[in-house]
Amino acid sequence: MKIQTRHKMITAIVPKGKAQKLVEQLVYELGISRVNVNHSRGLGRITPLRQRGIGETTEKEVVTVLIEPERAEEVFDFIFFEADINTPHGGLIYQQPTFASTPFNLPDLPEES
């Protein structure tokens, strides 16, 4: 069993509809294979629906990337700017340490469309 240590987990919470393009960029431009997307609902202090009262949530997509530590900063910055997180209501990105992880190498085969 091949175990990698000290890899980084980068999580980006972005508005609904942004994840697909981001995942394609991460896979085809940066060559990352360990990317996952899940759906969520979220709210913040400065949310578009804030005036309508607390508890109003908007749909989000959560993109999770597992990356080697040498590339973590590059990927973090890439997601931050490409997903427009630096804009109002753009979402949030954070990076966490991991103790151990496994590689995920895919065979060189055409993808299903």
Next chain:
Amino acid sequence: MKKIEMVVLTDVSLITAIVQRGKADDLVKAAQEAGAQGASIHYAHGRGVRERLGILGLAVEAEKEVINIIVSSDQVNRIFERLYRAGEFNTPGMGFMWVTPVDKAATYIPPEILEKFARKTRRSPLDIRDDEL
């Protein structure tokens, strides 16, 4: 050329709580009252000893809500405690929560807030209270 900059927050932690479906909004409200900026909630399916709890095992909902809240390290104990009380985690079957370390985080922070708080008082923008906005 448009100036683009990233404000990186370093003293932050992630609180994750798993509760029965329908209870997440109450916990998020409690966290926000304690100073949290926001939260994300997704759904999950859980199992455990619920068959032995409640009336015919139906009182504990198997469908769960998972709450993720990024908080500043200064606030983590206070918000964790408020969540514990709001979620009644001392009652068996209500759920559980944990805190994981975060290396760094980034989001959009309005320039006026940065100017007002982060640079002058060295406070994290995540520490800003609702009434200060």
